[in-house]
Amino acid sequence: MNNPLLERHELPPFKSIRPEHVEPAINQILIANRRNVSELLDQAPLTWDNLVYAIEEMDDFLNQSFSPVSHMNSVVNSPELRDAYNAVLPRLSEYRTEMGQNAELFSAYTHLLEGKTGGELDTAERKSLENAIRDFRLSGIDLEKPDQVRFADLSKRLSELSSKFSDNVLDATMAWTKLITDETVLKGMPAGALELAKQAAQQRDKEGYLLTLEYPSFIPVMDYCDNQVLRKEVYEAFSTRASDQGPNAGQWNNTELILEILALRKERSQLLGFDNYAQYSLATKMARDPDQVMEFLQALAKKSKPAADREFAELEAFVKQEYGMESINAWDVSYYSEKLKEHTFDISEESLRPYFPAPKVLQGMFEVVRRLYDIEIKQTNDIETWHADVSTFNVYKEGQLIARFYLDLYARTNKQGGAWMDDCRVRRVLNNGILQLPVAYLTCNFSSPLGDKPSLLTHDEVVTLFHEFGHGLHLMMTRINCAAVSGINGVAWDAVELPSQFMENWCWQEEALEFISGHYETGAPLPKEMLSKMLAARNFQSAMRTVRQLEFAIFDFRLHQEFSGESDSQVQDILNETRAKLAVLPAPSFNRFQNAFSHIFGGGYAAGYYSYKWAEVLSADAFALFREEGIFNRQSGEKFLSSILEQGGSADAMDLFVEFRGREPNIDALLEQDGIL
Ligand SMILES: [Zn+2]
Structure with missing residues (x-):
């Protein structure tokens, strides 16, 4: 064959x-x-x-x-x-x-x-060997025989426990549903969410609306449903999944699993010579040591908490004035926040769509990188693809072809949802001496063009496109020829979102929006008035969002640093302490958020949840240079290109950042960008 x-x-x-x-x-x-x-x-x-x-x-x-x-x-x-x-x-x-x-x-x-x-x-070759040797060691290769056996047992047990944890969350999520036959109970919910609930009921041969705990059902209830009793019921079911509390108390309970996972992670880290799992986690990351991570999180917390408290006080005042309510419950926060947002900004994602037709946005995005990095992007028609919707592009620098990418923009059946970048080819030298050029897959799920009408994007979708393109540039602009550290290969986990989040910044700049946007009928750029509303809405409750992310990150990190196994209540104690310092509103005593925290117990984010904020700080701080020097400053663009994008994983991420910025990252740029400073 x-x-x-x-x-x-x-x-x-x-x-x-x-x-x-x-x-x-x-x-x-x-x-x-x-x-x-x-x-x-x-x-x-x-x-x-x-x-x-x-x-x-x-x-x-x-x-x-x-x-x-x-x-x-x-x-x-x-x-x-x-x-x-x-x-x-x-x-x-x-x-x-x-x-x-x-x-x-x-x-x-x-x-x-x-x-x-x-x-x-050379440096890239050395780095690739160092990474490989480090990973060999982290897999227990140079342990004494009995330790190696124990290490293998622990690894096997840990992967079983993680997958059991996720299964429990999944089962607990699916176990709870609520059928609503009286539509008035769902007053306030958007049409799309109602349609979804109706379909869910039909799929189970029922009449009416079926609510579930999956996000597309849960979020609209919390954000929009006028019925407070229902909101409370759904909130309680959601926040007690896989625990000893709530409507399915004791079933699929993850409490014991959490303790065993933490104990075994610690034991496995200690076999490798680390004090705890937090140290082990950082062995492959940009952050130097646990102290640096904790200081980073605490510094953000210190600046964000007062701002979050002010935002919450504003919400309380609004609720009191407009609704005559004296206090807010956990199941009211999202709902009244939506009301306050509508009240203050009066702008919807839908109203922005006509200004962002996909072809205009693409050309605008290519213009942004032309100005920044002096690269030309041209569509080609001679490359074989997997679907008629897919277009292909060549990337040129100084007239030389340096990379290619496939762009698959639109949603269709049999295509996985979401947006992502993946590599098709990495840059390396082939054994016949020819340079293999990097090739990226960029995938999104925007709505298709309809007849003559182009696909119209929301501003959120524009940001998504820029984000994935940023990952793509990291792959495509590399000048490293050693595959293991070329492009995104070998880049530390907490640094990998730097180029992607960095690209997002241009979607928020007036000077860039002038050519990224253009009404699909008249060609007019986004009106100034809409832009200022959009910018104001961007930072709505940003400090409250920040402290929530910090609550998760600090809980995760402290847990993996401090876990001793001496007391069964240690997990809840650390969570309670973290919340006491950060939460704008005390969590209800039945809340068992940790029992469904799959990121850290079922996925790869253990002692790594901080990475979300870490990468945001890197990208905001990198962009601050462009705010200082001009958002299309060629010198700054060239510097980002040569220090970050071209280097891939060939050097330590902190060294590269310092090479670019002249100093280590600073949290102020992010706080400023979020309107917190
Ligand atoms: Zn990303």
């Missing part, structure tokens, strides 16, 4: 890829790779070229085979493709684990880095 996934192509031959190609191709590549690695390790002497580069070549071939499969599985899904994709996933993960625990490879890399074999390494 001719299998396109087993051939090298400059760009994926999307039209010839079939589900039946997937398993044979991946199986064959994995068999070959396993054989190759052991043959490579038999060579002497081992050098960068004959070992590390040879493995890069192998991995790149595997990625080129799998990347279009995984991408198509997300954007043109079919049952056959999904089956093929799911069939190879465990084999790929098994292969990666095996590679990550290859002791011979670990010792060869260590020798290479120490300069015992091979020739001189």
Whole structure:
């Protein structure tokens, strides 16, 4: 069988890829790779070229085979493709684990880095070896035998516990529903939310409206439903999921799981020589040590809390004056905040749409990066894609083609929701000496054009597009040729959102909006009056949002730093202490937020939730230079390009930031941007 996934192509031959190609191709590549690695390790002497580069070549071939499969599985899904994709996933993960625990490879890399074999390494090559060796160590490779066995047991148990935690949250979320047959109970809810609730009822062969605890149902109830009793009932069900409280008290209870997860994380970190899991988490991040993270969070908290209290007092005064209520409950905050927002700003996302037709926004975005980085972006029509909606672009610098990207803007059936950037090709030098150019997939889910009418974006969607394009630039503008640290590869987790959030800033600048926006019928740019409302609404309750994020981040970090296992109430105690310092309103005693905090107990954010704020500080502080020097200042653009975008993961993220800004990041720019300072 001719299998396109087993051939090298400059760009994926999307039209010839079939589900039946997937398993044979991946199986064959994995068999070959396993054989190759052991043959490579038999060579002497081992050098960068004959070992590390040879493995890069192998991995790149595997990625080129799998990347279009995984991408198509997300954007043109079919049952056959999904089956093929799911069939190879465990084999790929098994292969990666095996590679990550290859002791011979670990010792060869260590020798290479120490300069015992091979020739001189450049900075990017050194960094890629340092990362690889660090990751080998973090997977327990150089532990004594009994510790290694224990480490493996702990890792296995931890992954079971995490997935049990998430399953419990999911089951508890699905277990609660409420059927409403009297429409007046739902007064205030937007039409879209009512339609969704109606569909949910129909799907279960019921008449009326079915409320659930999933976000698209939960959020509109909290934001818009006039009925306070109902809001309270839904809030209580939501905030007690998987706990000892609420309507399903004791079922799918995550309390014991949390204690076991924390204890095992600590034990595993200590086997590796760390004091606690917070230290272990930072071993791969930009933040230096736990003290730096805590000082950072506390400094933000100190500045934000008084502003949050003022915002809350404003809400209380509004509620008292307009509704005659003396106090606000947890289930009232979102609802009255929406009322206050409407009252103050009188602007809706929908009213902005006509000013942001997708083609205009795209050209505007390309103009922004032309001014900043002196790059030209041109559409091409000769590249094969997976769907007629997809367009393709070439990126040129000084007339030279340096990168390409696929742009898949519109929602359709069999396409996963949301927006993201992924790599199709990373920049590296091929074994025939030719430079492989980076290629990005940019995916969004905006509404399609209708007839002659272009797709009209909300301002939120414009921001999303700029965000993903920022990730894309990080991949595409790199000048690093070593795959493991080229583009977004090897970039620390808490620094990876810097280029994306940085790009968002131009969506809020009058000087940029003049050409990003243009009414789809008249071409007129966004009127000044709408812009000032939009800017004012941007910071509505931003301090309250900030302290809420800080509450999660501090709780997460302290928990992983301080957990001792000595008392069962330690988790609740740390949460209560954090809330006492930060929350604008005390949480009801039944609230068990932690029992559904999947980010840190079921996902990868443990002792890492702070990253959200960390990256916002980096991007706001980076943009502050442009506010000082002019938002299209070429010198500043060139500096961001050469210090951040071109460097990828080839150097420590803090060093790169300092190279760009001349100093370490400072929280003031973010506080100013959020209107808190
Ligand atoms: Zn992002």
